[in-house]
Amino acid sequence: MDTQSVITHTVRVAGGRFAPGHLGELTQHIPFEMIDESLRETGTVQSRLRDLPSRVVVYLLLAACLFPETGYLGVWRKLTGALAGLPVAAPSASALAQARRRIGSKPLQWLFDLLKGPAADGRAPGTRWHGLLVVALDGTIMTVPDSPAVLTRFTKQAGNHGGTGYPQVRLLALVACGTRTLIDAVFGPTTAGETTYAPRLLPSLRPGMILLADRNFAAQKLVAGIAATGAHALVRLKNGRKMPVLTRYRDGSYLSALGPLRVRVVDCEITVTTASGKHTGLYRLATTLLDHHRHPAGELATLYHQRWDIETAYLELKSTVLGGRVLRARTPDGITQEIYALLVVYQLLRTAMADATGTQRGTDPDRAGFSIAWQAARDQVILAAGVIAGTVIDLVGTIGRHVLADLLPARRLRVSPRIVKRAISKYQARGPRIDRTSYKATTGIEILASAGP
Incomplete structure (x- = not known):
């Protein structure tokens, strides 16, 4: 005779029409009160109580970032799937579209402005260098739908496959390297370059930070702007850029100048050795840290490698979360709304991961797997689990327990070719075969x- 098991699942959500408004366990990081405040501050609270209250619509927009593979009606079903027995609305696709337009982008922007910043525990391994919070600045491109409305603001790149490609958005972010949390972000049309957007991020820099950036950000005015915030900079220069040698130091670095700003320059040769051979590159770095005793040249060259942490943050946002997909929104306002929702969800996931690793002393946040946290968060939304915190505060939560149960090994240096793995053309590219192995x-x-006084 077969035995049977009965599992009872208790769900605690908001009452009445507000019940579908949740983000699973992530709701504890972005609670009802926070959403309601964003709506009040931006004047987007519904004038009358509807089947789709404004709070519920905001959670729908956030949940859609966890389920980019399905439409908004599908996301609604995931939000309400565990609410059997509760009288929830059954909106049409057009009703959901009207509700999203009614909300606009301002509440999402307000939420991002509130949530952005490095994780609370800046003392975790790998987050600081000589007491300075390590941050990185860089940009990326996101593709958006090719609709007439979108093309009124966002353009295609010149020469992009004969005009058959997608319009694009330029996103620039300031990221805390240790936890990969977002300190700030700006975005807009690609008609403006990265160095045009970068000054808008400078107000988020503070004394006690060191900013890492590549050659594109080594403009004299921009580096001076970084220094004016009280933060330090470590930027790569073009190898052929002529820099005056004012004083040469014993560690091989030398005092130089970017206009009126005094900087220290480090010329180095970096050799990467793998089973396939050796690869050598020349790097020229400039820093506002002028004391070669406290910050030796070799340590600066090693530190610069952490700039790549921002590249993995973009990989997680565009590949893990979006799965390489084009954004959903088909209007400029909708795109702004969707990007802010994506930034908020990414920040929530990274905060939950940092909270979890912070409970284990000495655990580097690098070892937390982003895809593990993302999948666990999706599961909690479908179950409508952990929406309202219990009387006992759980600092780790289900998402954190999944992360801690499957920590990544300590980071090992690996290299792989910086190439497009999925070619746009179905025809094989001409030229020698490309080795895509990671070593x-x-x-x-x-x-x-360098030669000099």
């Missing part, structure tokens, strides 16, 4: 002393 690697750094 374990070791790195050697040699500081190159």
Whole structure:
């Protein structure tokens, strides 16, 4: 005779028409009161209580970022799937579209402005260097639908496959390297370059930070703007850029200048050795840290490698969350709304991960798997689990327990070719075969002393 098991699942959500308004366990990081405040501050609270209250619509927009593979009606079904027995609305696709337009982008922008910033525990391993919070600045491109409305603001890249490609949005972010949380972000048309958007992020810099950036951000005015905030900078220069040698130091670095700003320059040769051979590159770095005793050249060259943490943040946002998909919205306002929702959800996930690793002393946030947290958050939405916190505060939660149960190994240096793996053309590219293998690697750094006084 077969035995049977009965599992009872208790769901605690908001009452009445507000019941579908949740984000599973992530609701504890973005509670009802926070959403309601964003609506009040931006003047978007519904004038009368509808089947789709404004609070519920905001949660719908956030939940859609966790389920980019399905339409908004499908997202609604995931929000309400565990609410059997409760009288929830059954809106049409057009009703959901009207509700999203009614909300606009301002509440999502307000939420991002509230939630942005480095994780609370800046003392975790890998977050600071010589007491300075390590942050990185860089940009990326996101593709958006090719609709007439979108093309009124966002354009296609010149020469992009004969005009057959998608319009694009330029996103620039300031990221805390250790936790990969977003300190700030700006976005807009690609008709403006990265160095045009970058000054808008400078107000988020503070003394006690060191900013890492690539050659594109080594403009004299921008580096001076970074220094004016009280933060320090470590930027890569073009190898051929002529820099005056004012004083040469024993560690191989030398005092120089970017206009009126005094900087220290480090010329180094970095050799990466793998099973396939050796690869050597020349790097020229400039920093506002002028004391070669406290911040030796070799340590600066090693630190610069952490700039790549922002690249993995973009990978998680565009590949793990979006799955390489084009954004949904088909109007400029809708795109603004969707991007802010994506930034909020990414920040919530990263905060939950940092909270979890912060409970285990000495655990580097690098070891938290983003895809594990993302999948766990999706499951909690479908179950409508953990929406309202219990009387006992759980600092880790179900998402955090999944992360801690499957920590990644300590980071090992690996290299892989920086190429497009999925070619746009179905025809094989001409030229030699490209080796796409990722290799374990070791790195050697040699500081190159420059001629001068």
